[in-house]
Amino acid sequence: MTETTMLRAINLALARAMTEDERVIVLGEDVGPDGGVFRATDGLFARFGAERVRDTPLSEAGIGGIAVGLAVAGFRPVAEIQFSGFIYPLIDQIANHAARFRTRTHGHLTCPIVVRAPNGGGIHAPEHHSESPEAMFAHIPGLRVIVPSSPRRAYGLLLAALRGSDPVIYLEPSRLYRAAREAMKDDGEALPVDRCFVSREGIDVTIVAWGAMVVEALNAAAQWEAKGFSAEVIDVATLKPLDAGTIINSVKKTGRCVIVHEAPLTGGYGGEIAARVAEGAFSSLLAPIVRVAGFDTVMPLPKLEHLYLPDAARIGAALDRVLAYA
Amino acid sequence: MATIAAHFDVHHTRYLDPAGQLVQPLPADADAATLTALYRALVRTRTFDAKAVALQRTGRLGTYASSIGQEAVSVGTAGAMRPDDVLVPSFREHGGQLWRGATPTELFLYWGGDERGNYFAKAPHDFPNCVPVGSQAPHAAGVALAIKLRKEPRAVVCVFGDGATSKGDVYEAMNLAGVWVLPVVFVISNNQWAISVPLKQQTASQTLAQKAIAAGIPGEQVDGNDVIAVRAVVGAALDRARRGEGARLVEALTYRLGDHTTSDDASRYRKDSDVTPRWREEPVRRLHQYLTAAGLWSKDDEDNLLKQVNAEIDAAADAYLATPAPDPSVIFDYTYATLPADLLAQKQAALAAMPSAPGRHAAE
Numbered sequence: 001m002t003e004t005t006m007l008r009a010i011n012l013a014l015a016r017a018m019t020e021d022e023r024v025i026v027l028g029e030d031v032g033p034d035g036g037v038f039r040a041t042d043g044l045f046a047r048f049g050a051e052r053v054r055d056t057p058l059s060e061a062g063i064g065g066i067a068v069g070l071a072v073a074g075f076r077p078v079a080e081i082q083f084s085g086f087i088y089p090l091i092d093q094i095a096n097h098a099a100r101f102r103t104r105t106h107g108h109l110t111c112p113i114v115v116r117a118p119n120g121g122g123i124h125a126p127e128h129h130s131e132s133p134e135a136m137f138a139h140i141p142g143l144r145v146i147v148p149s150s151p152r153r154a155y156g157l158l159l160a161a162l163r164g165s166d167p168v169i170y171l172e173p174s175r176l177y178r179a180a181r182e183a184m185k186d187d188g189e190a191l192p193v194d195r196c197f198v199s200r201e202g203i204d205v206t207i208v209a210w211g212a213m214v215v216e217a218l219n220a221a222a223q224w225e226a227k228g229f230s231a232e233v234i235d236v237a238t239l240k241p242l243d244a245g246t247i248i249n250s251v252k253k254t255g256r257c258v259i260v261h262e263a264p265l266t267g268g269y270g271g272e273i274a275a276r277v278a279e280g281a282f283s284s285l286l287a288p289i290v291r292v293a294g295f296d297t298v299m300p301l302p303k304l305e306h307l308y309l310p311d312a313a314r315i316g317a318a319l320d321r322v323l324a325y326a
Numbered sequence: 327m328a329t330i331a332a333h334f335d336v337h338h339t340r341y342l343d344p345a346g347q348l349v350q351p352l353p354a355d356a357d358a359a360t361l362t363a364l365y366r367a368l369v370r371t372r373t374f375d376a377k378a379v380a381l382q383r384t385g386r387l388g389t390y391a392s393s394i395g396q397e398a399v400s401v402g403t404a405g406a407m408r409p410d411d412v413l414v415p416s417f418r419e420h421g422g423q424l425w426r427g428a429t430p431t432e433l434f435l436y437w438g439g440d441e442r443g444n445y446f447a448k449a450p451h452d453f454p455n456c457v458p459v460g461s462q463a464p465h466a467a468g469v470a471l472a473i474k475l476r477k478e479p480r481a482v483v484c485v486f487g488d489g490a491t492s493k494g495d496v497y498e499a500m501n502l503a504g505v506w507v508l509p510v511v512f513v514i515s516n517n518q519w520a521i522s523v524p525l526k527q528q529t530a531s532q533t534l535a536q537k538a539i540a541a542g543i544p545g546e547q548v549d550g551n552d553v554i555a556v557r558a559v560v561g562a563a564l565d566r567a568r569r570g571e572g573a574r575l576v577e578a579l580t581y582r583l584g585d586h587t588t589s590d591d592a593s594r595y596r597k598d599s600d601v602t603p604r605w606r607e608e609p610v611r612r613l614h615q616y617l618t619a620a621g622l623w624s625k626d627d628e629d630n631l632l633k634q635v636n637a638e639i640d641a642a643a644d645a646y647l648a649t650p651a652p653d654p655s656v657i658f659d660y661t662y663a664t665l666p667a668d669l670l671a672q673k674q675a676a677l678a679a680m681p682s683a684p685g686r687h688a689a690e
Contacts, residue, residue, distance in 0.1 A: 025475075051475060057505055062464050062498030069468015072453070073412075075475070077468075092495075096458045097465070103660040104454055105444045110663070142661050165663035194666055241666030 003181040009151035010040050010116075010158055010172065012186045014078065017162035018048050020188070021076060024162060027054040028063060028080030037082055038118060038177055060086055064093030064115070071111045072101060076162060081117040084171055085128035090115065091136070098167040099142030114161045114168045119147065120212050120262055121309050122175035124302040131299060132263035134210075137169040138240040138272070144168045144193055145240040149176070149214035152184045153237060156191030163190060173212035180215070195243040198250070202230035205256040205319055208247055208273055210236040213260040213310060220315035231319060239269055247273060248280035255286035256322040260310050265293040287325035290318045336535045339559050340549035344607040346615025353558040358622050360405075364553045365617055366631055367401045368610045371421035373635045374430050377643055378420075378437060382588040386647060388439045395551075395583030397421045398609030399515040402556025403483055403578075406564055410451070412473075414466040414484040417455040418515065422485070426452060430642035431649075440652060459520075460490030463499035463512065470508035470573070481509040481567040483560065489520030491534050500541035503573035511563040512538075512575045515550065517582035522595035538575035550578030551609040583608060654680055 004012070018024045026041055026048075032055035035042030045053040056063050060081060067077040081087045094115065101111040121130035138145045144166050148154035154172065161168040173180075199214055200221055209217040214235045221231035232250050236242070251257045257277050259270040270291040277289055292310045300308045341356075343349050375394050381387035393400060400421030404413065413419070413426055420433055427448030436443025436455065444454040453469075456462035466484030473480045490496050491514060503510050514534050518525050531537060538545030548559040556578055563574040581604040585592045592601075617623035658665060658673040665673065 057498075057501055059498045059502065061495055062467070062502050065461065065464020065495060065499065066468035066471060066502055069414075069465035069470070070472050071468075072465065073451075073469045073472035075472050089494075092458060092461055093464070096461060102663070104441055105660075106441050106656060107660050108445055108450065109453070144662075241662070241668045244668060 002183070004151045004184045005178050006148070006151045006154045006172070006180045007038060007040055007177040009155040009184060011042055011044070013155045013158040013162070014041065014044060015047065016186065016188055017159060018044065018052060021162070023074065023076040025052050025054065025070060025075050025077045026080065027056050027067065027077060029056055029058055029082050031055060031080050036080060038174065040116070040172070041080065060089040061093060064090035065097070067113045067115070068093055068097045068111055071098070071113045071167075072109050076112055076114075078114045078116060078162065081115060083125075083129045083131070084117040084119040084133055085131040087115070087117050087133065094137070094143065094167065094169070095140045099140050103142065110165055111167050112165045114158075114170055116170045116172060118174035118177070119171035120173045120175060121299060121305045122212060124305070125174075127301065130305060132261070132294065134169075134171055134239055135263055135267060135269040138269050142167065143240055144238060145171070146193060146238050147171045147173065147211040148237065149173070149199070149211055149235045150180055151182050153191060153197065153235070155184060155186070156189060157193060157237060159188065160190035160193045164193065171211065175212050176215065193238045194241060195238070196246040197235040197237055198232065198246070199235045200231065200233040202232035202254065204229040204231060204254055205258060205322055206232045206234060206247065206250040206254045207258045207260060207315065207319075208234045208236060209260040210239060211262075213262055216311050217260050217315055219312035220319060223312055223316055224319050229319070229323065236273070242272070242276070244273075244276040244280060248277060251277050251281040252284040255284050257281075257285070257289045258292060258315065258318045258322060259289065260292045260315055262294045262309050264296045265291060266296050268293050287322040290322055292318045334536065334539045336533050336545060336547060338547040338549070339555050340552050341554040341558070342552045342612055342616050344551070344612060346612045346619065348616070352554065356554055356558070361554070361613070361617060362622060364401060364405055364557065365613050365623065366635075367405070367421060367425050368397045368553060368613060369631055370635045370638070371397045371401060371424060372610055373639050374420055374424065374433065377639045378434065379588060381434070381643060387434065387437050389587050389589045390437050391418050391587045392584040393418045393420050395604065395608050396515055396517050396580045398553035398556055399513065399550045399578040399580050400485070401425055402553040403485060403513050403560045405553070405557045406561035407483055408480070410480050411564065412469050412480070412482045413449070413452040414462050414469065414482060415453065415455060416459070416462065416486045416490070416515075417457055418487070419455075419485050423449070423452070428452070430639055431645045434643060434646035435649060438646060440649070441656065442652060460486050460493035460495045462486070463490070463496045464502065466510050466512070467499045467503045467508055470503065470510035471506060473509055474506070479568050481511065481564045483511050483513060483564070485513045485515055487520065488514060488516040488518065488525055488528055488534060489523070490514075491537055492528055497537070497541065500538055500543055500573065500575060504542035507570070507572040509567035509570070510573045511560060511567055512573065513560060514575070514577045515580060516577055517580050519582050519586070519596070521586045521590060533577060535575060535577035543573045543575060545575040545577065547577045547579060550580035551607050551612060553609055553613055580609075581607065
């Protein structure tokens with residue numbers, strides 16, 4: 001079987017959802033004949049037509065708002081925002097509207113939208129093209145926040161998002177779009193969006209990560225194995241609602257927890273996970289919970305971004321640190 | 327030397343002048359039954375408003391945004407709609423909501439702080455109030471796109487105030503509606519005030535209607551205190567929208583006779599002498615004068631109407647006040663389609679810690 005990239009996996013999930021459900025509408029800037037700036041919607045315009053694959057004006061708040069209206073009126077819009085750094089004008093639509101319709105009407109009106117955006121650094125992009133705002137969205141009640149880490153998970157999680165009835169923020173690690181490849185089938189199998197995945201089993205430490213950082217965590221775990229230790233790697237995948245149980249159970253087994261994210265440290269989602277672990281696995285902890293994260297700085301431009309992004313070396317140093325306790 | 331690249335006009339429509347005199351022949355469909363129905367709706371709205379303010383002043387309703395003075399925009403707009411059209415309002419469209427089947431009890435529940443007021447059993451496709459100003463305009467475009475994609479002969483009406491026209495959301499919605507030729511009518515209830523900020527500090531634009539022109543859709547003005555004109559202009563716009571001729575912006579010129587909300591004190595920023603002359607233009611008296619002069623409305627009709635709407639609104643208020651607070655589980659149960667395990671744990675812990683309070687009424 002040939003290997004599939006994450007980008008292709010996303011494209012396959014979109015095409016399958018559009019095939020099985022006429023209500024699925026793709027909209028965004030350059031998603032039509034151009035197929036999206038990363039080509040995630042490549043071929044969809046030719047296959048499904050201009051009504052269902054809609055190039056929008058350059059209008060992020062409008063895209064968000066029109067998706068809300070479409071969804072409340074019974075469609076399943078998938079809005080592409082070109083980069084997560086340009087998602088901020090939608091936050092009003094997401095926080096004040098998409099995430100609230102069900103509660104505000106006790107389920108009489110609902111808002112099943114999926115907002116997709118390339119996310120994170122590592123692609124040597126211009127300013128504002130390498131952001132990681134997932135914690136902002138994870139703070140909004142009523143949203144599902146999903147960050148895939150591999151082609152198979154991208155496919156299965158996006159299908160679940162498109163078939164579900166909740167508003168979803170789906171942040172795609174742009175550095176993995178073409179770098180992550182694996183054999184997979186376009187079999188229409190969705191993955192659960194209410195739990196974390198154990199990407200690697202281990203007994204000495206639990207590394208918790210999502211998106212591109214899962215790859216770094218797996219690299220660090222592989223390097224650490226040479227030292228005779230085994231790390232468990234958990235791919236959070238769905239940040240909100242959080243499956244804290246899987247993480248807590250892992251830390252109860254390993255006694256140590258390192259959390260990795262490329263978003264800035266302070267107020268990052270790692271803090272939430274650390275709090276859950278501290279509360280749920282307190283008596284099992286052998287070492288402080290350690291976070292490896294981006295700095296509390298503006299995302300550096302390409303010349304220095306490699307120094308900002310957590311990598312296997314920085315994760316390895318954190319693993320050494322937690323192992324030094326007992 | 328430059329030539330004229332484009333030229334635009336903004337039309338203004340009125341049927342009744344402030345004294346209730348016809349300034350042009352009535353629209354063909356404005357028959358006696360229609361006009362008296364509109365009048366009844368205006369009076370019903372004003373009665374609802376007065377009761378809501380009274381409930382708030384006596385601690386039995388939350389902060390409330392009265393529509394006094396603006397009833398004709400809301401009632402005239404709703405009066406132009408078909409039942410299966412969709413209303414996407416801001417938060418001052420009580421008149422239109424009541425016309426379209428929301429019950430006074432539902433509206434009291436909403437303003438009393440209970441989501442059950444958003445059920446709109448008789449208008450299930452209408453949107454609930456939108457408090458973040460102007461952010462509902464793109465929703466209306468989205469619903470209109472849904473209608474267009476389904477090839478349905480329906481249209482959407484989005485109502486917002488003059489302040490909303492300063493927001494990007496409104497322009498983005500109009501721009502999308504223009505590009506995609508969507509069946510949506512945007513109605514500005516221009517009451518001249520955004521809380522304390524008067525229109526001249528809101529925009530340097532000569533009219534608000536002309537803001538449509540940049541989005542490529544027609545914009546026009548209507549006398550917003552003339553319910554006949556509002557119904558006619560919005561109705562014509564809706565007919566065009568349903569025929570596939572696209573979106574339109576209607577600026578209805580009216581005046582906010584009351585405070586912004588019950589939490590506001592307009593005397594801090596405007597003088598009584600600014601407001602007093604506006605009472606001579608208000609919509610209820612205007613239509614009353616016309617109907618009376620035309621022999622379509624009598625003193626007995628008026629007495630009977632007041633008796634009827636007062637009884638209805640009082641009964642609705644009683645029903646609202648007698649409604650127990652929602653079960654606390656609703657705080658959690660509608661956050662997601664199904665309650666996630668994480669939230670279920672929060673719910674169980676919270677409910678276990680809550681005092682049980684059967685019989686609390688909605689306003690407590």
